[in-house]
Amino acid sequence: MYGQVTKEQLNVLKQRAIKQACQEGVIEPGVLDLCNLINSHKNMATVWSCEGHTYDEYLSRNNEQGCADQEIPGTDKRHVLFAVHGERYLDFFKVFSQWLESIDSQEFSVCRPELQQLKLLWCFDRRVTQYNPTYTLYCIQFKISTHNYEKREVTKKAWARMTEYMRDNYFHKLVYTEQTADKSSICLRLGHSTCVPSELNQRFDTVQEALKWATDNGYFISSYQE
Numbered sequence: 402m403y404g405q406v407t408k409e410q411l412n413v414l415k416q417r418a419i420k421q422a423c424q425e426g427v428i429e430p431g432v433l434d435l436c437n438l439i440n441s442h443k444n445m446a447t448v449w450s451c452e453g454h455t456y457d458e459y460l461s462r463n464n465e466q467g468c469a470d471q472e473i474p475g476t477d478k479r480h481v482l483f484a485v486h487g488e489r490y491l492d493f494f495k496v497f498s499q500w501l502e503s504i505d506s507q508e509f510s511v512c513r514p515e516l517q518q519l520k521l522l523w524c525f526d527r528r529v530t531q532y533n534p535t536y537t538l539y540c541i542q543f544k545i546s547t548h549n550y551e552k553r554e555v556t557k558k559a560w561a562r563m564t565e566y567m568r569d570n571y572f573h574k575l576v577y578t579e580q581t582a583d584k585s586s587i588c589l590r591l592g593h594s595t596c597v598p599s600e601l602n603q604r605f606d607t608v609q610e611a612l613k614w615a616t617d618n619g620y621f622i623s624s625y626q627e
Contacts, residue, residue, distance in 0.1 A: 405534060410523075411486040415446035431557070432481055435538075435564045438572045439483050441592065443623050444490045448521060448535055449482040453556060479560050480539045482519070492621045496571040497538075500563055514563055515539040575623040576601070578611050587611045592623045 418440050421427045428436050431452025439445045497516055517539065520532040540560045575592035586604035589611055605611040612622055
């Protein structure tokens with residue numbers, strides 16, 4: 402899986418996402434936690450998201466569009482579309498793969514998390530519209546009928562567990578390097594959580610030493626000083 406936007410494009414998307422989440426409140430609550438985690442990463446930004454739709458919502462939309470006889474899908478698709486830049490996001494995919502391996506096969510046949518690469522048509526400079534690489538994290542529930550569609554419990558529970566897994570095993574383990582106040586050594590800082598483990602209260606002579614220690618101890622590097 403390869404493809405990324407430029408740093409400038411990522412900043413545009415991140416500012417837009419933060420504004421939507423904090424000021425406009427347009428990101429739906431069912432996907433807000435994961436969107437906030439993704440946008441906390443320096444090299445990732447959300448572009449679009451949806452918490453899925455109930456049977457009544459599909460019915461209402463079809464009626465408004467004059468398509469009352471249009472078939473309502475028997476799936477519930479909760480998803481977050483996001484863009485990336487640089488190389489410090491690749492561990493996200495590795496941790497997501499670990500999450501997939503932990504899913505019970507019987508549950509997987511009903512609710513299927515997926516991570517796909519897509520091309521997003523976007524105009525960044527208000528002059529040229531072009532396709533840009535993005536990724537979409539899906540959680541799709543199958544075998545839904547008009548009788549149980551509104552519940553969507555399988556999708557909700559799987560999405561909640563996935564968000565919790567990615568939070569605990571990736572986003573809350575992101576660190577970056579920083580010089581100490583007296584500039585005599587290098588320290589590691591957590592990128593998201595305010596609760597700093599005591600093991601991070603140490604100093605390193607070089608950035609390389611700090612990066613090696615972080616990698617050896619299960620942390621992921623979000624950024625570092627050369």
